[in-house]
Amino acid sequence: MNNIPVTSRTKVRRAPKRGNYDRDTIYQILDEGLICHIGFIANNQPFVIPTAYGRVDDRLYLHGSPASRMIKTLQDGVEMCVTVTLLDGLVLARSAFHHSMNYRSVVAFGTATVVEDEGEKLAALKAFSEHILRDRWEEVRSPNPKELAGTLVLSFPLTEASAKMRSGPPIDDENDYDLPVWAGELPLSLQVSPPIADPRLSENIAISPSILNSLG
Amino acid sequence: MNNIPVTSRTKVRRAPKRGNYDRDTIYQILDEGLICHIGFIANNQPFVIPTAYGRVDDRLYLHGSPASRMIKTLQDGVEMCVTVTLLDGLVLARSAFHHSMNYRSVVAFGTATVVEDEGEKLAALKAFSEHILRDRWEEVRSPNPKELAGTLVLSFPLTEASAKMRSGPPIDDENDYDLPVWAGELPLSLQVSPPIADPRLSENIAISPSILNSLG
Numbered sequence: 001m002n003n004i005p006v007t008s009r010t011k012v013r014r015a016p017k018r019g020n021y022d023r024d025t026i027y028q029i030l031d032e033g034l035i036c037h038i039g040f041i042a043n044n045q046p047f048v049i050p051t052a053y054g055r056v057d058d059r060l061y062l063h064g065s066p067a068s069r070m071i072k073t074l075q076d077g078v079e080m081c082v083t084v085t086l087l088d089g090l091v092l093a094r095s096a097f098h099h100s101m102n103y104r105s106v107v108a109f110g111t112a113t114v115v116e117d118e119g120e121k122l123a124a125l126k127a128f129s130e131h132i133l134r135d136r137w138e139e140v141r142s143p144n145p146k147e148l149a150g151t152l153v154l155s156f157p158l159t160e161a162s163a164k165m166r167s168g169p170p171i172d173d174e175n176d177y178d179l180p181v182w183a184g185e186l187p188l189s190l191q192v193s194p195p196i197a198d199p200r201l202s203e204n205i206a207i208s209p210s211i212l213n214s215l216g
Numbered sequence: 217m218n219n220i221p222v223t224s225r226t227k228v229r230r231a232p233k234r235g236n237y238d239r240d241t242i243y244q245i246l247d248e249g250l251i252c253h254i255g256f257i258a259n260n261q262p263f264v265i266p267t268a269y270g271r272v273d274d275r276l277y278l279h280g281s282p283a284s285r286m287i288k289t290l291q292d293g294v295e296m297c298v299t300v301t302l303l304d305g306l307v308l309a310r311s312a313f314h315h316s317m318n319y320r321s322v323v324a325f326g327t328a329t330v331v332e333d334e335g336e337k338l339a340a341l342k343a344f345s346e347h348i349l350r351d352r353w354e355e356v357r358s359p360n361p362k363e364l365a366g367t368l369v370l371s372f373p374l375t376e377a378s379a380k381m382r383s384g385p386p387i388d389d390e391n392d393y394d395l396p397v398w399a400g401e402l403p404l405s406l407q408v409s410p411p412i413a414d415p416r417l418s419e420n421i422a423i424s425p426s427i428l429n430s431l432g
Contacts, residue, residue: 136312192402196402
């Protein structure tokens with residue numbers, strides 16, 4: 001185990017047995033997710049905005065237009081919370097009360113800094129691309145100077161984070177196990193459907209290897 | 217159209233064409249999602265916590281143990297943000313820069329109140345159950361007085377909310393349409409796998425109609 005030190009913010013209080021502070025476990029959840037939910041405060045109001053992200057080692061990268069409210073707020077180094085949730089299934093118990101969900105989530109706290117270095121910025125943009133679809137980066141046109149200048153990239157260090165997970169069957173009250181009710185788990189997962197070509201795609205362009213690989 | 221009045225908090229600023237304030241559209245996204253991300257402030261720190269929810273008319277219901285940090289904070293009527301995001305696909309452009317995602321999201325602002333009325337509380341718990349799996353409520357043991365007393369239900373009015381959506385093919389730079397790169401959409405959706413019986417399930421209990429219906 002390679003635990004991230006627990007803080008009062010990351011300590012899992014409810015159902016502490018579901019808490020996990022192992023860095024590999026946390027990174028696996030971050031790498032499997034595609035969308036994170038960013039929490040920040042603006043005008044004393046909490047905002048939660050979904051966005052894409054990438055990871056390189058112990059950093060998450062976020063990006064956006066320098067004009068976005070979220071980016072403008074976060075680049076000032078305010079406290080933020082980044083949450084990634086994977087829904088793995090519905091937990092169907094014999095009682096309404098013990099219904100639940102199986103999930104894996106990560107909650108991370110900290111502050112972001114603007115990536116100024118051109119090399120790190122390009123590496124972050126490659127990480128976004130690879131996170132969405134591995135090997136796609138090599139197939140497409142690379143960012144040009146105008147695009148690079150028009151994108152603000154934020155670096156968020158993964159120094160304060162925890163995972164919380166539930167898996168397995170329902171836990172019913174002992175008295176309820178005799179009820180004639182089907183109980184168990186209904187697994188859920190994000191699945192890919194066949195790709196839909198851009199109506200403007202030129203003829204005779206085959207689906208590229210990165211996409212074929214994602215179809216399994 | 218039956219629009220929810222736009223406020224400075226719900227106005228979609230980035231890519232305003234993707235904004236939508238139609239109540240039916242917003243409710244459809246909320247009803248299709250299974251997890252919301254709740255944003256709140258505690259000790260000047262933003263928190264983003266994933267949780268289940270239910271909807272009845274113009275209210276979202278949240279629930280939890282009265283001992284949870286989130287529930288304890290929200291029941292005081294602090295400002296909160298509720299976000300639901302559905303990921304519909306990867307948008308694969310000819311340039312790295314124009315890669316995107318297709319999604320439908322709702323962001324709602326407001327404050328919650330504790331549901332004290334027993335009848336409304338039971339209706340909210342039924343809404344959670346029906347939201348997870350329609351008709352499951354009638355198949356299982358109903359909450360008993362002890363379970364009702366041990367669950368705190370919060371009511372969140374949907375008076376300030378907006379949706380943001382992207383769909384369709386990539387939008388590439390005009391010069392890039394001639395590149396020999398496959399471009400289009402890779403659709404993603406949450407799919408159900410065959411149910412897994414609880415190892416403690418008694419013999420001869422058939423999978424119930426609510427579950428069979430969800431398998432389509």
